[in-house]
Amino acid sequence: MANTYTLIAAVNVGAGGASSIDFNSISSSYTDLVLSLSVRTTQATTADDLLMRVNGDSTAGRYAYKDLYGNGSGSGSGGSTSASFNYVGRATGSTATNSTFASNQIYFTNYAGAITKSITFDGVTENNASGAFGDFLANSYNQTTAISSITVYPQSGASFVQYSTAYLYGVKNA
Amino acid sequence: MPNPTRIEVNCETGEVLEIELTDAEVQSLEDARVAEEARKAEEATAAALKAEAKAGILQRLGITAEEAELLLS
Numbered sequence: 263m264a265n266t267y268t269l270i271a272a273v274n275v276g277a278g279g280a281s282s283i284d285f286n287s288i289s290s291s292y293t294d295l296v297l298s299l300s301v302r303t304t305q306a307t308t309a310d311d312l313l314m315r316v317n318g319d320s321t322a323g324r325y326a327y328k329d330l331y332g333n334g335s336g337s338g339s340g341g342s343t344s345a346s347f348n349y350v351g352r353a354t355g356s357t358a359t360n361s362t363f364a365s366n367q368i369y370f371t372n373y374a375g376a377i378t379k380s381i382t383f384d385g386v387t388e389n390n391a392s393g394a395f396g397d398f399l400a401n402s403y404n405q406t407t408a409i410s411s412i413t414v415y416p417q418s419g420a421s422f423v424q425y426s427t428a429y430l431y432g433v434k435n436a
Numbered sequence: 437m438p439n440p441t442r443i444e445v446n447c448e449t450g451e452v453l454e455i456e457l458t459d460a461e462v463q464s465l466e467d468a469r470v471a472e473e474a475r476k477a478e479e480a481t482a483a484a485l486k487a488e489a490k491a492g493i494l495q496r497l498g499i500t501a502e503e504a505e506l507l508l509s
Contacts, residue, residue, distance in 0.1 A: 280440075280443045283442075417468065
């Protein structure tokens with residue numbers, strides 16, 4: 263278990279919304295990172311796919327992901343072994359039940375180590391009807407440089423709405 | 437009308453910036469939106485075709501979906 267769990271930075275999206283949320287200049291002094299998201303977007307859907315890049319890197323082939331999901335009607339899996347982004351679940355979209363937000367957590371193990379990065383995700387969208395999802399994801403980033411920035415954004419090109427939040431925590435093992 | 441903004445947080449200083457997107461960035465988002473809608477439409481079509489093919493097979497075999505699930509379990 264973590265010895266310390268420190269809030270590094272927090273974002274509360276204001277009335278103007280946000281097309282993306284970026285945490286940069288992240289210290290290498292922690293063991294792991296945790297990014298907690300409560301997010302909803304302007305996209306006309308119940309669940310809007312979320313993407314993530316680290317270190318501003320959009321190079322094709324540096325990311326991979328495997329998704330296991332269920333939506334109440336069924337389950338499935340998907341993924342990519344060579345992508346230009348990580349897939350980090352979904353935000354609740356604008357046609358979902360009012361004032362509901364997805365609840366997501368992204369865990370970056372050994373983010374500053376000189377190794378390929380392993381990043382896990384679990385999260386759910388909210389909707390008082392069909393079209394709510396639960397996702398579990400295994401992501402990887404095949405570069406050995408430390409992660410110093412994290413950017414999350416809707417794949418749809420929509421914006422995060424007001425009251426969406428993102429909290430970045432540092433976890434130390436000693 | 438102003439362009440949408442993105443949020444950048446400097447974790448070292450704590451500074452939070454709301455930066456208006458450039459016109460090029462806005463266009464890039466619009467391109468992403470159009471591509472995403474096309475992708476979702478394609479997925480929906482593929483799912484509908486798969487459902488139709490599945491229904492056809494069940495009818496040919498003369499079994500229900502529940503019976504097929506039982507056979508495959």
